[in-house]
Amino acid sequence: MREDNELGAFLKARRGRVRPEDVGLTTSGRRRVPGLRREELARLAGVSARYLTRLEQGEDHNPSAQVLSALSSALRLDADEAAHLYALAAPRPRPAGEENASDAVQRLLNTWEHVPAYVRDRRFDVLAANKTAMALSGLYTPGQNLVRGIFRDPAVRALFPDWTQVAAHTAAALRAEGDVRDPRTAELIESMLTDDEFHGMWKTYDVQPVRDEIKRFVHPVVGPLTLRRQALTIAAAPDQTIIVYQADPGTPSEDALARLL
Template identity: 40%
Template sequence: MEPANDQRQRELALFLKTRRARLSPEQVGLPSGGRRRTPGLRREEVALLAGVSADWYTWLEQARDIQASAQVLDSIAAALRLDATERRHLYLLALRQLPADPQPADEAVPRTLWRFLELQAPCPAIATDQRMDVVAWNRPACLIYGDYGAMSQRDRNTVWRTFTSPYMRELLREGWEPHARHRLAQFRAGYARFAGDPWWLAMIEDLNRISAEFREWWPAHDVLNGPEGTKRNYHPSAGLLVFEQAAFTVSNAPHLTAIVNMPSPEDDTASKLARLTNDSPPSKDELAE
């Protein structure tokens, strides 16, 4: 088996194990059968529910190189009570969809997208790629989240920065953990398309080494897609800023996601944003224009 395929099979096996562990027999209409050494369903119970042989399902969780049909994958998804995002994750890991295109180069960010982000001011707006790197941004985003233009490429990765930046922890305060878990689940969902890719493996290894929370949460195999909803940021000079987030795929660059944080209509975030952007000195790029 190719190294990337081998990694993908292991990722699939671990994902199935974690989904199985969270279900009780009672939840799926099976008798409990007395005390269990480990939580969750047994492999043979999942196999029974999915209509496959216990040996075949065991091989799947042992990361063997076996093929599954779309019908069988749907049966497993139903047996494990997977939601829509988790079902898609299962399909990607089982190679039932074409692999994503290689990571596009930085210059693939369209000029029109930069212009679009600029026009969202005073709302902070960014664009991220499939690795969750920030590849485009506007000035309000820099004033609130940090100067992306001065950051290294690693620091512009939203997952890396979430787990390693003291500034982000202070900006989010009590909201840091749900934000970090959400980011991690998005990262895990994206990883399904690139399991075994050297860049992803290096990032995961470094995050495991540097962050205790990442080490604790990564094995849970939680997956999510979509925006976070309401966000509360504690800016050092503007104070509390409350945002509602909108995210969407860029039509002429589908590998990119545009994210706009709009001020909540229920507080004074809009006036704080106006003061923050008006009071802040122009950037070097703005002076050069």
């Protein structure tokens, strides 16, 4: 398999996660590898085993929408995983977006002085932040990369009591939102693969875009905080995302956030 064949690598990884009995196949004897055999997936998707071999080995890069739909169904991909499969099969990578946040967006962040807020791109570079976000963590300082910080900065690791979950979600979000064919994103991933923990999480091929969720912090000054994260897309710059953290009213986290300010 070619090293740059992300489509084939993704198909092979997801094939290994589907148990034959989950898709109505009966098996006998010991299987050398977990999941579906290539011939089994080909039969379920209604394509030839030879064609699936070409896809997995990077000899064919342009499967039809019908084939992608059949593979998604056979592999039991969820909506995020299916979207990632279609993106990998696109003939061209998505064009790179703006590398800076606009002055208007920075002014907006500054008006939200009671909540941490920052802007990052789909490579997870921080482009802009307000003072509250930077007080929450140096990770949210413009110029920082969230992936590098989460995996390689001991202070950031201490910030998250659920670090393993946060790190796994970060790798899955980078796979979902980034484009491995973008040179700068590919450079980031290549540099991070020397980290054993990132390497292990990246090679699971999990796909999970950033969504609203509850996140826990342990700040070195104000202590524990439980904050509600919201992700907002900027209409004028769809490759950029505003991340805002809010504490629920009347909670100890609201008091801690006020002390942080």
